[in-house]
Amino acid sequence: MHPTQTLPQPVVPSDPQRRTWLLTSSAMGVAATAAVAVPFVSSFAPSERARAQGASVSMNPADVAPGEMKTVEWRGQPVWVMRRTPEMLATLDGMQGLADPDSQAKQQPAYAANTHRSIKPELFVTVGICTHLGCSPVTLKQGTSNPSVPPDWQGGFFCPCHGSTFDFAGRVFKNKPAPTNLVVPLHKYLADGTLLIGEDDSDAA
């Protein structure tokens, strides 16, 4: 970050309950950002093209339990790997109120241009940075008591900085500050199931 650049400040509403939630969520976002400073990933053997672009990283998605998420650092960014449950996936079809439900803004590779925005429906791989001003969203599951999301919230991600909300495919809801869906990075699965983030089969050319 440039020394003169300032971080976006959370909007603190007057309602005490919502304020408490936002501040708590904001702290979680900061904690998540701090956590990604720790190297998460194992070593790798990047292709020459990938090396030129910035090394790829690998992880074993079998380590991610259903409904949970792990964070991998790639090019200094947190990349989330979430294993969505059938219930989470079921929320994606026909989700209402999305700004770009078909991902026309091309925030993902072609192989992730589908409703679940992933190669394998259950495994969601995305850069965990809000497309508004770069804060770290937090996961809010269905049934959360967080008053920042509507009562019919079906689960997804919430950015505590300015209130952007995303579904479990990282698709942003309408009328939120974030202009686009969360970014899906290049990735692919190797024969043994290893997830490689940062390159795909187009790198073989």
Ligand code: FES
């Ligand atoms: S950084 Fe502003 S809503 Fe996420």
